[in-house]
Amino acid sequence: MTHSHIGEGRSLAMVLPDPWTRSDSKKLLPTDARAHNRTLVLRTVLRTPDVSRADVSRITGLSRITVSDLVGGLVSDGLLVETDARESKGRPGKPATPLQVNPLAFAIIAIDLSQPHRFHGAALSITGQIQHRAEVRGDLTGGAALTAVVNLIARLQSAAAPRIGGIGIGSPGIVDGSGTVVESTNLGWRRLPLATQVSERFGVPTIVENDANAAVTAEMNADGSEDLLLVRIGTGLGGAAIVNGHLVRGANNAAGELGHITMPGPGDSPATVEATIQRLLEQGGDPGLVQRVGTVLGEQLAPVVAMLDVPEIVIEGPHGLDVAAIAAAAETAIAGLRRIGTGHPCRVRPGSHDEDVVLIGMADLLLSRTIATI
DSSP states (O other), X not given: OOOEESSTTOOXXXXXXXXXXXXXXXXXXXXXXXXXXXXXXXXXXXXXXXXXXXXXXXXXXOOHHHHHHHHHHHHHTTSEEEOOOBOOTTOXXXXXXXXXXXXXXXXXXXXXXXXXXXXXXXXXXXXXXXXXXXXXXXXXOHHHHHHHHHHHHHHHHHHSOSOEEXXXXXXXXXXXXXXXXXXXXXXXXXXXXXXXXXXXXXXXXEEEEEHHHHHHHHHHXXXXXXXXXXXXXXXXXXXXXXXXXXXXXXXXXXXXXEEOOEXXXXXXXXXXXXXXXXXXXXXXXXXXXXXXXXHHHHHHHHHHXXXXXXXXXXXXOOTTXXXXXXXXXXXXXXXXXXXXXXXXXXXXXXXXXOTTHHHHHHHHHHHHHHGXXX
């Protein structure tokens, strides 16, 4: 069994949206309010280990009686544990009892389907520790791809903690709010109710999200930016956007589907950015060509930057590609086209995670959406 951490000092709950930071249960039905508040308490302990009940009450705005009741239930369910009491300096009375999330409470399974001919996944603890990894390679399209996903999850389930809290799958293509893959050219899927099928097969909450949306979620969590664009370079160009802390999906759940961007190729014949990058990977890095790729990307992204006034763009690409040089050229191009003479320039940087970025994002999203039901 392989153990590794997905980030220093981070927990999977860090990405939960702002509405979950304070109690707003007056607008909810009683059963919904309890689920909301249970999520709020568990998230607070995830973000701030060793907090006391009084601390949780102060942070969330919930009454001490409500917090005490919810904590009691979470402890009984094995999700929280109480550690040795600590004395409050200068405060008489019973010492406060620190609370921590039980890392062995359950595991989360995250799957990344974004790479051609390779699916990979991991089982993670609720605190973000990777417990086990698995992958499958081959001709992964159509029915064979679906079978491979099910088999990959089954392998991770058998190797993970005794209890699986949920499954998150990052898929290329257009994915709707129900977890149906509306269309994925790479995988040969059309209107596949993937979340429903996987949830019925394994009996746990399952979410499916576009891989770029998962990646931008992980990147947002990495640096705390609430306004962020992401571009993923692969067989095509995928993108995602976080604006004011919220993921932009679009009316058809197709926000970020960039497809292909053309640029001058050999002999000034048109070529796509993706084809040019494939040439770079096969023939070795040509600094001039890398520069042109970054410039073209920057020119294409500049209007989006102007419209949304985003301060940061993340570019991700395949192993072996000089993404840092592409990002630098894109940043220069955007700065040259920007009309605003004041304010902060738009920063363009490589991704802060390795190939685990989709897994991290899916684990975050899964926890934020399903934690109340676990």
